[in-house]
Amino acid sequence: MDGFAQEVTGAGGDGFGTLEDGFITLDGLEKVFQVRRRAGLLRRERHEVRAVDGISFRVARGEMVGYIGPNGAGKSTTIKMLTGILTPSGGSLRVAGIDPSRERTRLAHRIGVVFGQRTTLWWDLPLRDSYRLMHRMYRIPEGRYRENLDRCVELLDLGELLDVPVRQLSLGQRMRGDIAAALLHDPEVLYLDEPTIGLDVISKAKVRQFLKELNAERGTTVLLTTHDLTDIEQLCRRVMVIDHGRLMYDGSLAGLHEVGESERMLVVDLERELPPIELKSDGSGPGLRAVKVEGPRQWLAFPASASAAPLVARIAAEYPLMDLSVREPDIEAVIARMYRMAP
Numbered sequence: 499m500d501g502f503a504q505e506v507t508g509a510g511g512d513g514f515g516t517l518e519d520g521f522i523t524l525d526g527l528e529k530v531f532q533v534r535r536r537a538g539l540l541r542r543e544r545h546e547v548r549a550v551d552g553i554s555f556r557v558a559r560g561e562m563v564g565y566i567g568p569n570g571a572g573k574s575t576t577i578k579m580l581t582g583i584l585t586p587s588g589g590s591l592r593v594a595g596i597d598p599s600r601e602r603t604r605l606a607h608r609i610g611v612v613f614g615q616r617t618t619l620w621w622d623l624p625l626r627d628s629y630r631l632m633h634r635m636y637r638i639p640e641g642r643y644r645e646n647l648d649r650c651v652e653l654l655d656l657g658e659l660l661d662v663p664v665r666q667l668s669l670g671q672r673m674r675g676d677i678a679a680a681l682l683h684d685p686e687v688l689y690l691d692e693p694t695i696g697l698d699v700i701s702k703a704k705v706r707q708f709l710k711e712l713n714a715e716r717g718t719t720v721l722l723t724t725h726d727l728t729d730i731e732q733l734c735r736r737v738m739v740i741d742h743g744r745l746m747y748d749g750s751l752a753g754l755h756e757v758g759e760s761e762r763m764l765v766v767d768l769e770r771e772l773p774p775i776e777l778k779s780d781g782s783g784p785g786l787r788a789v790k791v792e793g794p795r796q797w798l799a800f801p802a803s804a805s806a807a808p809l810v811a812r813i814a815a816e817y818p819l820m821d822l823s824v825r826e827p828d829i830e831a832v833i834a835r836m837y838r839m840a841p
């Protein structure tokens with residue numbers, strides 16, 4: 499597996515995060531948990547879990563990087579070390595020149611954190627009151643607080659929600675509220691752990707658009723953990739894949755798809771039932787192949803590194819197309835293929 503890690507790490511990632519431009523810097527970072535496991539009726543055995551097993555990377559100021567991997571890969575443990583909540587068992591770590599676990603409070607003023615599955619807001623308070631509390635906790639100067647709040651309210655569409663208690667907000671509304679809360683103190687780094695989990699299509703689009711603008715206008719460095727490859731596709735030029743606590747890949751999303759030879763799926767609804775659509779690869783792009791047909795609906799696979807637009811244009815020109823959607827491969831499938839392709 500070591501050879502494989504060396505082989506794939508950095509594929510397609512030339513020029514990303516060099517030593518000089520490390521704003522977030524990890525060198526051989528490790529986290530080992532000691533757990534006790536039942537080994538019989540009365541006996542308990544000590545057991546080590548190497549949640550993060552020697553990870554090194556650099557993220558430059560202003561980069562937006564996806565940090566992905568299957569369940570239990572070590573993503574949250576890495577993020578917890580980056581915020582100073584957990585102390586590493588080995589290796590070294592710097593965020594904006596600060597050692598997170600030694601100077602957690604100082605670092606807190608420079609970073610923002612959003613956990614999709616938990617809220618940092620006060621459940622019974624209206625959003626506005628949660629924000630006032632943060633204003634005081636972080637000692638944000640009045641002018642800067644006003645300016646940041648107004649901007650978040652406008653871009654995240656929070657105007658109507660400010661006086662609603664958090665417990666009454668929908669998941670998408672609460673998520674937007676949480677993102678605003680993480681940004682009131684103008685952090686230079688934002689960690690997002692599954693920020694679009696459980697959101698509907700419109701809320702996802704709003705959150706993604708906001709993050710894009712934040713990164714472009716303020717140069718905020720963003721580390722994004724997600725199971726949704728569309729988040730990565732729309733937001734990150736660079737993606738890192740971890741598995742079993744190790745960095746498996748560091749490069750572009752297209753490069754990852756190439757390494758894993760992964761496929762995306764076009765799901766098309768035709769006006770009527772027809773034989774499977776087969777488009778041969780031509781000079782302008784790749785071909786696609788039908789993998790399933792159910793009445794007028796067809797599932798058509800094509801290389802994930804290719805653009806869907808020319809294929810859609812060809813189908814629309816040659817077939818009675820009613821509707822279509824594109825499905826991304828899931829992360830687990832891409833990683834499983836990477837393993838299969840390992841020498």
Ligand SMILES: Nc1ncnc2c1ncn2[C@@H]1O[C@H](COP(=O)(O)OP(=O)(O)OP(=O)(O)O)[C@@H](O)[C@H]1O
Pocket residue numbers: 531532533547548549567568569570571572573574575576
């Ligand atoms: N406090 C802890 N004590 C013991 N083991 C832990 C602890 N926290 C995490 N682990 C273990 O460390 C490994 C990595 O967990 P982690 O939560 O970092 O994974 P993850 O990539 O964030 O997964 P998910 O996508 O499911 O959130 C897992 O095997 C997990 O069981």
